[in-house]
Amino acid sequence: MILTTGVACALLVGCFLLLVILRVPIAFALGLATLPVVFLDIRLTPFIIIDRMFQSYNSFILLAVPFFLLAANLMNSGKITDKLIDLARVLTGWMPGGLGHVNVAVSMLFAGISGSSTADAAGCGKILIPAMINEGYDRRFAIAITACSSVMGVIIPPSILMIVWGGVMQVSVGALFLAGAIPGLLIGFSLMATVYGYAKVYNYPITVKPTFKMAFKAFKGAALAMLTPVFVIYGIVAGIVTPTESAIIAAGYSLFLGMVVYKTVKPRDVGPILYDTGRFASISLFAIGTASVFGWLLAYYNVPRLIIDFMVSMEFGQLGTLLVIAFLFLFFGLFIDAIPTIIILGTVLLPVATQADISPIIFAIIGIISLAFGLVTPPYGLCLLISASIGGMNVIQVLREVCIILLPMLLILFLIIMFPEIALWLPKQLMPTAVS
DSSP states (O other): OOOOHHHHHHHHHHHHHHHHHTTOOHHHHHHHHHHHHHHHOTTOOTHHHHHHHHHHHOOGGGGHHHHHHHHHHHHHHTTHHHHHHHHHHHHHTTSTTHHHHHHHHHHHHHHHHHOOHHHHHHHHHHHHHHHHHHTTOOHHHHHHHHHHHHGGGGTSSSOHHHHHHHHHHTOOHHHHHHHHHHHHHHHHHHHHHHHHHHHHHHTOOOOOOOOHHHHHHHHHHHHHHHHHHHHHHHHHHTTSSOHHHHHHHHHHHHHHIIIIISOOSOHHHHHHHHHHHHHHHHHHHHHHHHHHHHHHHHHHTTHHHHHHHHHHHHTOHHHHHHHHHHHHHHHHHTTSOHHHHIIIIIHHHHHHHHHTTOOHHHHHHHHHHHHHHGGGSTTTOHHHHHHHHHHTOOGGGGHHHHHHHHHHHHHHHHHHHHOTHHHHHHHHHHOGGGOO
């Protein structure tokens, strides 16, 4: 039989939702949901799934994902995170709610190195959540601010999500990196303002009043680590290296720092670090493969065209379309990991954004920031799950604080939707040919 668009879409989405309800992992649910359509439609064969998965992996740019994960793991295992925390303590610890500001600042610094929010939540959370609790901070606030600040890992460049987006949508990764810088900093400053408000209400203490000697020592300790984003971002923007090559440089440099400079990574540690990196990378890459098959089938049955026709008929305009796009990414991010959502929803909505004359760069930044919030919102909320586990609390117990902290972050997202030049200014200055 030949399936119609409506039947195929209902089968794909229905089977996927059923599998998610049955608590099948997302990556497997996406793959299994395609099987009924493939077996029922005589135009398709099971080899379609294998071929589509292979084509999704046959991308040089996606090699950057495991190498950035390796760099993050080496940073955490090599105690380089501690150097960043010392620097953040000097920079922000003198303000009321000092450790809360340190938490946000170190997430901003770590984001410029790792490109991974989960690595940020795990690496920084293990140190800062217990430290904040010991200094008298409310446990729920310590967990919530750690989880929320970690989302900057996928917004401030370099970002694994931006690399995946650039590879899938054929958008300049360098331009995406530049476009994410100012929104990421604005989100960081909004989090610091929230911490300041909490500190005034609950009388949270100042952590440290830095002396010149302390500041010099902290900058000296973290200086070499902070060169990582310089190598990565400058290399890509200047056209010296590709995103994949920059990820390899970041991983190699992190290994050099850990083994040679700081001597905190021993030869016996390299095996477990590589194993953990391979395990996490395989999860991400398998999700890319199954999501690509799912997304290709949606395109095969003309689902994107139906969505475009509907959006055009509603006459939302550019602003309305951006708001709808942000809402859809926010909603899907509640339930699905960011990488599959980019491949499925991003490819479906790209023609919609093009039809509304929305820059591909702005479309990407709105989508990535919206998906970042899904890392701290149940039922998915991976960064929130990690932080809550470290803090020894249930996710439900910290939801109120998470919602309060997310409000100013959502305001920044709305500002970028209203004024896209906030994100576009930097790429227009440094990579004008990549911005359309």
